Amino acid sequence: MNQTIKREDIEIKIKRQEGPNSPARWxxxxxxxxxxxxxxxxxxxxxxxxxxxEGMKTTPVCWEQNCLEEVCGACTMVINxxxxxxxxxxxxxxxxxxRIEPMSKFPLVRDLVVNRSSMxxxxxxxKAWVPVDGTYDLGPGPRMSPKEAQYRYELSKCMTCGCCLExxxxxxxxxxxxxxxxxxxxxxxxxxxxxxxxxxxRTRSLMVSGGAQDCGNAQNCVQVCxxxxxxxxxxxxxxxxxxxxxxxxxxE
Amino acid sequence: xxxxxxxxxxxxxxxxxxxxxxxxxxxxxxxHVDLFSIVPVKRSHSACAxxxxxxxxxxxxxxxxxxIHFEETLYGGDYLANQALVKGMCEKAPHYIDxxxxxxxxxxxxxEGLLDFRRFGGTKxxxxxxxxxxxxxxxxxxxxxxVRRFEVEGKVRKxxxxxxxxxxxxxxxxxxxxxxxxxxxxxxQAFKSGAVILATGGCGLIYGRSTNSVACTGSAxxxxxxxxxxxxxxxxxxxxxxAIPGKDKNRLMSESARGDGGxxxxxxxxxxxxxxxxxxxxxxxxxxxxxxxxxxFKVCRxxxxxxxxxxxxxxxxxxxxxxxxxxxxxxxxHIYEKFVGEDPTKVxxxxxxxxxxxxxGIYIDQNHMTNVQGLLxxxxxxxxxxxxxxxxxxxxxxxxxxxxxxxxTAGEYLSGLEGxxxxxxxxxxxxxxxxxxxxNERLLTLRGKENPYVIWEEMADWMxxxxxxxxxxxxxxKTEQKLKELQERYKQVNVSDVSEWMNQPLQxxxxxxxxxxxxxxIVKGALLRNESRGSHYKPEFPKRDDKNFLxxxxxxxxxxxxxxxxxxxxxxxxxPKERKY
Numbered sequence: 057m058n059q060t061i062k063r064e065d066i067e068i069k070i071k072r073q074e075g076p077n078s079p080a081r082w083x084x085x086x087x088x089x090x091x092x093x094x095x096x097x098x099x100x101x102x103x104x105x106x107x108x109x110e111g112m113k114t115t116p117v118c119w120e121q122n123c124l125e126e127v128c129g130a131c132t133m134v135i136n137x138x139x140x141x142x143x144x145x146x147x148x149x150x151x152x153x154x155r156i157e158p159m160s161k162f163p164l165v166r167d168l169v170v171n172r173s174s175m176x177x178x179x180x181x182x183k184a185w186v187p188v189d190g191t192y193d194l195g196p197g198p199r200m201s202p203k204e205a206q207y208r209y210e211l212s213k214c215m216t217c218g219c220c221l222e223x224x225x226x227x228x229x230x231x232x233x234x235x236x237x238x239x240x241x242x243x244x245x246x247x248x249x250x251x252x253x254x255x256x257x258r259t260r261s262l263m264v265s266g267g268a269q270d271c272g273n274a275q276n277c278v279q280v281c282x283x284x285x286x287x288x289x290x291x292x293x294x295x296x297x298x299x300x301x302x303x304x305x306x307x308e
Numbered sequence: 309x310x311x312x313x314x315x316x317x318x319x320x321x322x323x324x325x326x327x328x329x330x331x332x333x334x335x336x337x338x339x340h341v342d343l344f345s346i347v348p349v350k351r352s353h354s355a356c357a358x359x360x361x362x363x364x365x366x367x368x369x370x371x372x373x374x375x376i377h378f379e380e381t382l383y384g385g386d387y388l389a390n391q392a393l394v395k396g397m398c399e400k401a402p403h404y405i406d407x408x409x410x411x412x413x414x415x416x417x418x419x420e421g422l423l424d425f426r427r428f429g430g431t432k433x434x435x436x437x438x439x440x441x442x443x444x445x446x447x448x449x450x451x452x453x454x455v456r457r458f459e460v461e462g463k464v465r466k467x468x469x470x471x472x473x474x475x476x477x478x479x480x481x482x483x484x485x486x487x488x489x490x491x492x493x494x495x496x497q498a499f500k501s502g503a504v505i506l507a508t509g510g511c512g513l514i515y516g517r518s519t520n521s522v523a524c525t526g527s528a529x530x531x532x533x534x535x536x537x538x539x540x541x542x543x544x545x546x547x548x549x550x551a552i553p554g555k556d557k558n559r560l561m562s563e564s565a566r567g568d569g570g571x572x573x574x575x576x577x578x579x580x581x582x583x584x585x586x587x588x589x590x591x592x593x594x595x596x597x598x599x600x601x602x603x604x605f606k607v608c609r610x611x612x613x614x615x616x617x618x619x620x621x622x623x624x625x626x627x628x629x630x631x632x633x634x635x636x637x638x639x640x641x642h643i644y645e646k647f648v649g650e651d652p653t654k655v656x657x658x659x660x661x662x663x664x665x666x667x668x669g670i671y672i673d674q675n676h677m678t679n680v681q682g683l684l685x686x687x688x689x690x691x692x693x694x695x696x697x698x699x700x701x702x703x704x705x706x707x708x709x710x711x712x713x714x715x716x717t718a719g720e721y722l723s724g725l726e727g728x729x730x731x732x733x734x735x736x737x738x739x740x741x742x743x744x745x746x747x748n749e750r751l752l753t754l755r756g757k758e759n760p761y762v763i764w765e766e767m768a769d770w771m772x773x774x775x776x777x778x779x780x781x782x783x784x785x786k787t788e789q790k791l792k793e794l795q796e797r798y799k800q801v802n803v804s805d806v807s808e809w810m811n812q813p814l815q816x817x818x819x820x821x822x823x824x825x826x827x828x829x830i831v832k833g834a835l836l837r838n839e840s841r842g843s844h845y846k847p848e849f850p851k852r853d854d855k856n857f858l859x860x861x862x863x864x865x866x867x868x869x870x871x872x873x874x875x876x877x878x879x880x881x882x883x884p885k886e887r888k889y
Contacts (some may be wrong), residue, residue, distance in 0.1 A: 093555055116812065
């Protein structure tokens with residue numbers, strides 16, 4: 057880490073795959089080093105001249121991107137074995153040659169692009185919204201202390217980027233586990249004075265198989281979350297709510 | 309969803325704040341909405357807005373009011389904005405803050421638990437509600453969540469990963485739906501609707517590196533412009549004073565850094581020179597963006613006083629308390645640290661102006677309808693509200709108001725539709741799909757020698773050099789010629805991928821063609837506007853010229869290049885005065 061040696065050329069190995077059913081292959085690219093490069097600017101260079109290190113013509117690499125400042129969550133990849141946003145992956149701070157792969161826990165679309173729609177579906181399952189009456193002029197929202205607002209703000213930064221799911225040993229195509237992101241969102245809305253009113257629905261949606269109790273407490277999620285969201289704390293919070301809900305449920 | 313009559317159906321293109329606001333208002337009013345977006349809507353560019361959203365609520369006893377907000381917005385925009393819509397927007401602003409508060413946006417709070425407001429440029433009032441320094445992200449998420457709820461209820465269908473290509477228009481130039489391309493399997497399909505609202509954002513990518521997200525190509529605006537929709541005030545491009553230059557993009561350092569006490573300086577004669585405070589003692593670091601940007605250009609380019617002799621000055625928050633900074637500006641300070649590797653709470657940030665926002669855009673009337681019936685526009689892609697220069701924290705506001713007004717107009721328009729609309733449209737749809745399929749086919753089989761990304765880079769370099777802060781007619785003429793050359797070379801493009809599965813170069817090449825057409829409208833508008841107003845500054849014509857140019861520029865597409873005409877600006881509410889900060 058933290059090597060700032062100037063390089064003549066940088067070498068990048070990229071895992072390529074034409075489509076979901078095509079075989080994967082690795083291609084190596086060689087680029088002229090420029091100060092301040094990140095992984096995205098490398099991919100942008102390659103598409104201007106799509107040619108491998110060996111001089112073979114190839115196609116530009118497909119990848120997802122949008123904001124390039126780590127607030128949109130689009131450009132998640134596995135870089136040198138670690139899942140992260142590629143916009144903040146600075147070439148100067150990475151070991152060389154660079155190894156870039158798509159996330160492995162989601163269906164592959166092409167090259168570095170995967171399909172994360174299951175994450176948005178999970179947000180539907182946990183009802184991740186405040187059920188407002190409408191957008192008409194209904195006056196201000198409930199008062200909240202700066203501390204409560206700050207707590208919710210930290211959870212509300214989740215970009216649905218997928219890093220936590222990629223790193224989670226419990227989350228894989230064979231398991232039903234919903235993963236840390238959606239659980240933390242349920243906690244976020246359960247903590248809102250209006251959202252609280254249907255907290256029980258959210259909590260119950262996570263009491264099923266694949267819910268919060270499938271967490272194996274590996275704590276990888278907090279390690280990789282680019283927004284530093286206290287995901288394990290959220291999961292603990294939800295497990296507490298589930299216990300309470302369970303007692304309430306038994307009373308019924 | 310069963311087949312819905314076109315009289316009850318609206319298509320919204322773009323899932324940023326303006327698009328989502330329109331979707332919510334339409335769904336609430338009982339319309340069925342199909343929402344199209346290139347990216348999952350939660351990843352839209354609205355997420356990049358940092359500092360906050362204006363609403364004159366006067367909670368700090370300063371005497372602020374929507375009327376003052378309205379007048380300052382006009383003054384900040386050098387009176388080029390039509391006034392009635394701006395007034396409506398400023399009056400509605402406090403309501404939107406309440407609405408977002410109820411939706412659960414984690415706004416920063418006062419000790420009493422009320423919403424806190426910070427200062428922004430072009431005003432002396434605390435008028436800006438905020439969520440740390442990632443307000444846009446938080447507002448976007450709030451609307452995204454509400455739309456997801458409507459999606460579950462079956463009132464909204466989302467088409468994420470689809471690119472808008474063109475509108476379906478009948479022979480009377482009435483819009484009857486859209487043609488879009490699935491970005492996975494590259495299939496081109498028609499989608500019919502009674503009305504279409506474009507909320508497709510800005511066009512910063514025309515300048516290559518800007519503060520904009522990669523999706524902000526202006527391609528949709530370029531496509532409808534070529535179909536006969538006017539493009540208005542294109543020459544008014546906002547260059548934000550404080551950004552971190554980068555290889556892939558420039559990253560914004562929010563105006564809120566100065567609103568919360570940050571200072572801009574450089575060295576002069578070995579001492580710190582707070583040049584904005586000296587040049588503009590009244591507003592200091594919070595002069596509007598066009599003015600701050602010109603000052604930084606003057607310091608770096610004319611006086612050669614940039615830090616280390618380069619194009620950069622300091623934006624300094626290091627004198628402010630650490631906890632205060634983290635709570636209010638943590639979002640952007642982390643961005644700086646991640647990309648530059650220095651801690652801005654300890655050392656001053658090095659910044660330089662960057663292309664940021666387009667005041668100009670698709671021409672719409674006072675109800676957000678374009679000159680094509682049934683086609684509306686809202687958000688950054690339209691041209692209303694901000695005149696010749698946008699005030700900070702007014703963009704989010706204009707998304708909400710524009711989204712609401714366009715949804716209302718679309719509804720009224722649909723109830724006035726007569727005849728069997730559904731039957732008419734099918735044939736037209738087929739023709740437009742064929743046209744777009746042919747365009748794809750042509751690009752894929754060209755095998756020319758021009759790389760689209762190289763053409764883009766050349767356009768961006770020329771636009772950035774000649775059509776940003778300081779503009780000269782000679783350079784604008786040369787840029788006009790250069791764009792013609794690029795347009796010719798575009799005809800010899802090599803897409804470099806012939807795949808029918810997620811062909812991103814094909815997608816980009818299509819966008820590029822539309823970007824060139826908008827660039828031409830920007831340059832032509834700039835060339836013909838021989839005055840200086842807001843962001844448009846010509847040393848050859850240093851004064852504002854109301855007699856000749858208190859007018860909206862209207863560009864109409866022809867294959868030979870844009871034709872420019874002018875329209876009077878509505879100044880019925882506030883009489884223009886000289887703009888002097």
